[in-house]
Amino acid sequence: DEEKKQHVARIKQLLEEKDAVLVAHYYTDPEIQALAEETGGCVADSLEMARFGNQHSASTLIVAGVRFMGETAKILTPEKTVLMPTLNAECSLDLGCPADEFTAFCDAHPDHTVVVYANTSAAVKARADWVVTSSIALEIVEHLDSQDKPIIWAPDRHLGAYIEKETGADMVLWQGECVVHDEFSAQALEKMKHLYPDAAILVHPESPASVVKMADAVGSTSQLIKAAQTLPNEKLIVATDKGIFYKMQQMVPEKELVEAPTAGAGATCRSCAHCPWMAMNGLKAIENALENGGEEHEIHVDDTVREKALIPLNRMLNFAA
Ligand code: 13P
Numbered sequence: 001d002e003e004k005k006q007h008v009a010r011i012k013q014l015l016e017e018k019d020a021v022l023v024a025h026y027y028t029d030p031e032i033q034a035l036a037e038e039t040g041g042c043v044a045d046s047l048e049m050a051r052f053g054n055q056h057s058a059s060t061l062i063v064a065g066v067r068f069m070g071e072t073a074k075i076l077t078p079e080k081t082v083l084m085p086t087l088n089a090e091c092s093l094d095l096g097c098p099a100d101e102f103t104a105f106c107d108a109h110p111d112h113t114v115v116v117y118a119n120t121s122a123a124v125k126a127r128a129d130w131v132v133t134s135s136i137a138l139e140i141v142e143h144l145d146s147q148d149k150p151i152i153w154a155p156d157r158h159l160g161a162y163i164e165k166e167t168g169a170d171m172v173l174w175q176g177e178c179v180v181h182d183e184f185s186a187q188a189l190e191k192m193k194h195l196y197p198d199a200a201i202l203v204h205p206e207s208p209a210s211v212v213k214m215a216d217a218v219g220s221t222s223q224l225i226k227a228a229q230t231l232p233n234e235k236l237i238v239a240t241d242k243g244i245f246y247k248m249q250q251m252v253p254e255k256e257l258v259e260a261p262t263a264g265a266g267a268t269c270r271s272c273a274h275c276p277w278m279a280m281n282g283l284k285a286i287e288n289a290l291e292n293g294g295e296e297h298e299i300h301v302d303d304t305v306r307e308k309a310l311i312p313l314n315r316m317l318n319f320a321a
């Protein structure tokens with residue numbers, strides 16, 4: 001509508017004026033993803049977001065996603081101003097893994113290699129040997145497993161269990177979960193399969209093992225978008241945040257995409273899974289962040305923490321390169 005058009009026009013102007021670029025995650029609203037694409041920014045998974053921000057020449061990054069993504073950008077490029085539509089966009093995995101408790105957990109397993117998911121605070125990353133995202137977690141753990149050292153994995157227990165099963169690595173798991181993916185239900189998915197017998201099932205590995213077991217493809221957001229293109233099926237049932245449908249449908253306009261059901265939703269789920277924190281990213285908030293910056297929008301990471309967290313983050317980026 002008219003108001004949205006005005007915000008979009010003003011944001012475009014501000015991006016230029018402030019030498020800023022918009023970096024958005026696949027779970028943000030379609031209008032934000034479209035704007036990022038249109039203005040030379042990126043729409044991506046967490047690994048690609050980190051890489052893009054790290055390599056782009058803009059002096060300001062505006063990160064539409066959740067806080068750990070903004071923090072990662074700041075850790076990698078401290079010379080840049082990193083803004084977010086709102087600093088209240090949390091993540092249940094990050095919230096469920098406080099740095100002090102995590103440090104005690106690590107101290108209790110001193111001979112372990114510490115691997116943390118990107119969905120953590122800067123302080124938790126600072127305690128880690130490796131940071132991984134879902135698109136590279138398997139390869140990195142396989143690599144570490146060949147060194148025969150046991151591994152601490154935090155915070156997502158479902159992703160951890162999936163990797164443990166796939167690699168056979170010796171892992172101690174922190175018991176965190178994503179409030180969105182944890183809700184997918186194998187029972188409800190079984191029922192839905194009867195309605196769409198020819199559909200392939202695409203699952204993000206933050207989902208429970210019973211759901212992952214039913215998958216034809218398991219992977220990060222960008223890997224699921226690729227799978228949608230590669231799999232021959234005309235219909236796809238997708239177990240991840242519904243924000244992904246914008247890009248996925250663009251890539252496979254001829255296919256029918258169906259949201260996987262959450263517990264209790266029955267066989268015909270509509271708009272079930274959407275991260276409440278991703279949903280906080282709006283056009284108005286982006287405009288305000290660019291216009292005013294300041295403590296409501298700007299990411300700061302303590303220098304000592306930053307320098308420590310940079311090491312495992314760079315390990316991941318170098319491994320991925
Ligand atoms: P990826 O985009 O790396 O798959 O991460 C999913 C996620 O939950 C981010 O919040």
Ligand code: SF4
Nearest residue numbers: 066091092178180275
């Ligand atoms: Fe965190 Fe889950 Fe939201 Fe991703 S979808 S930001 S893992 S709560």
